[in-house]
Amino acid sequence: xxxxxxxxxxxxxxxxxxxxxxxxxxxxxxxxxxxxxxxxxxxxxxxxxxxxxxxxxxxxxxxxxxxxxxxxxxxxxxxxxxxxxxxxxxxxxxxxxxxxxxxxxxxxxxxxxxxxxxxxxxxxxxxxxxxxxxxxxxxxxxxxxxxxxxxxxxxxxxxxxxxxxxxxxxxxxxxxxxxxxxxxxxxxxxxxxxxxxxxxxxxxxxxxxxxxxxxxxxxxxxxxxxxxxxxxxxxxxxxxxxxxxxxxxxxxxxxxxxxxxxxxxxxxxxxxxxxxxxxxxxxxxxxxxxx
Numbered sequence: 307x308x309x310x311x312x313x314x315x316x317x318x319x320x321x322x323x324x325x326x327x328x329x330x331x332x333x334x335x336x337x338x339x340x341x342x343x344x345x346x347x348x349x350x351x352x353x354x355x356x357x358x359x360x361x362x363x364x365x366x367x368x369x370x371x372x373x374x375x376x377x378x379x380x381x382x383x384x385x386x387x388x389x390x391x392x393x394x395x396x397x398x399x400x401x402x403x404x405x406x407x408x409x410x411x412x413x414x415x416x417x418x419x420x421x422x423x424x425x426x427x428x429x430x431x432x433x434x435x436x437x438x439x440x441x442x443x444x445x446x447x448x449x450x451x452x453x454x455x456x457x458x459x460x461x462x463x464x465x466x467x468x469x470x471x472x473x474x475x476x477x478x479x480x481x482x483x484x485x486x487x488x489x490x491x492x493x494x495x496x497x498x499x500x501x502x503x504x505x506x507x508x509x510x511x512x513x514x515x516x517x518x519x520x521x522x523x524x525x526x527x528x529x530x531x532x533x534x535x536x537x538x539x540x541x542x543x544x545x546x547x548x549x550x551x552x553x554x555x556x557x558x559x560x561x562x563x564x565x566x567x568x569x570x571x572x573x574x575x576x577x578x579x580x581x582x583x584x585x586x587x588x589x590x591x592x593x594x595x596x597x
Contacts, residue, residue, distance in 0.1 A: 309557040311352050315341045318356065318370065318561050321554055322363060325563055333362050349558070354440060356559075361422040366525075366547040367564025375459040376479070377439055380503055380523060381405060382579070383432040387413040390446075391581045392503060394463040394479075398455055400448065401581045407445040408438065425546075431522055433545055435505075467491065473498055473594040475587070476515075481527045482508040496594045502541060502579060502586070504528035507551040507562055516597065517590045520544050520571060521579040527551070533571040538593065541586045542579050544571040 319334050337359045344352055349372055356370040378396025381388035388405040408416055416437065417424065424432045438444075443456045465483040467490050468475040474492060477500040478484055491497065491513055499515035505525040518532050520541040529548035532539055548571055549564025577586045 308346075311344055311346070311348075312338060312341045314352075314556045314559055315356070315359070317554060317556055318359075321561065321563065322360075322368070325565055326363065326365070330362075333359070353559070357423065357436065361425075364422070364425055365564065365568065366425060366545060367549045367551065367562070367568050369562040370559065372559050374462060374480070374506070375439055376462050377435065378458060378460045378463075381434050381438070382522070382581070383413075383417075383429040383434060385429070386447075388434055388438075389581050391579060394503075395460040396458060398453075399446075402448070403453075404447045405444050406447060408441040409443060430542075431546070433523060433525070435523070469495070470591075472496070473516075473591060475500060476513070477502075478504050480504065480506040480508070481510045481531070482506070484511040484513060488513060496597060498587070498590045498594060499537070500587075501528040501532060507553070516594060519586050519590060520573055521586075523579075524571070529569075529571040533569070538575065539571070539573045540575045540590050540593075541573050541577055543573065543576075546570040 315338060323329055340355055353370065353372055360368040360370055376395060378394060379390050379399045380392040382391050386404050390399050390401055390403040393399045393401060406413060420437055423437060439459055441457055443454060446453050462479045465487050466477040467487060473496045475498045481504060488511055497513055497515040498517045500519045501524050502519050502521035503523050507526045509527060510531040515537045518535055518537045518539050520532050520539055522542050522545060525545040525547050529544040533548060546568055547564060548569040550566040551562055552565055554561040575589060577589055579586055
């Protein structure tokens with residue numbers, strides 16, 4: 307017997323009341339009505355409604371999902387739209403592409419529509435990954451050319467180990483990926499641990515990196531790991547969901563929530579994470595070579 311949507315909603319809303327010590331009956335009633343009107347078998351729509359509900363509380367550590375998915379690329383918000391800064395799964399994109407429209411709407415229009423889900427953040431801090439996953443297609447500018455792509459979603463990219471003479475660069479997209487690759491890490495060669503696109507709340511296996519790379523997209527337990535590590539931290543201040551986490555499993559859905567407030571991890575060396583040139587990695591490599 308599967309859980310009904312309104313039972314799942316009730317469990318989440320009660321947990322929020324407990325964690326935040328608030329009773330927001332008006333919001334609860336509004337969303338209860340919406341959820342009760344939703345027919346079974348509409349998991350995607352239900353998930354989106356729940357995300358909108360969570361956004362009412364402006365807690366970056368609150369997440370509701372069915373399966374963690376990935377759009378295959380990462381973006382930064384800039385004046386002209388969304389700049390692609392990392393491509394992993396969806397190789398139709400290249401770094402430096404400027405997305406101007408999603409599902410027919412300009413990025414500025416979407417910025418306004420989703421300002422709660424963007425946590426009213428400045429451009430430098432905005433995280434668009436969850437919003438891109440709900441879009442159908444993207445229009446983008448590449449130099450003087452215009453492109454139009456239907457968007458896909460992927461499971462998480464695989465972790466990467468890049469071995470060089472003087473260092474190893476390890477990139478992970480979820481905290482639990484570190485355990486799976488620990489055997490492949492060479493002892494006694496300095497590690498640059500790239501957490502710039504790491505999201506999730508599992509614990510990280512401590513491989514004792516010399517340098518940790520962080521960005522506005524670093525989210526969850528990776529923020530705590532970076533903050534607590536003695537490694538040199540290079541990059542941008544993190545997303546701001548540094549907390550101790552608990553989870554509520556509700557049928558096929560998961561609600562993650564922080565229980566100790568929310569903090570940010572800060573770099574020792576602040577360098578912008580940009581598309582044109584990977585200055586963060588360049589700094590880290592030069593630093594490691596001189597250790």
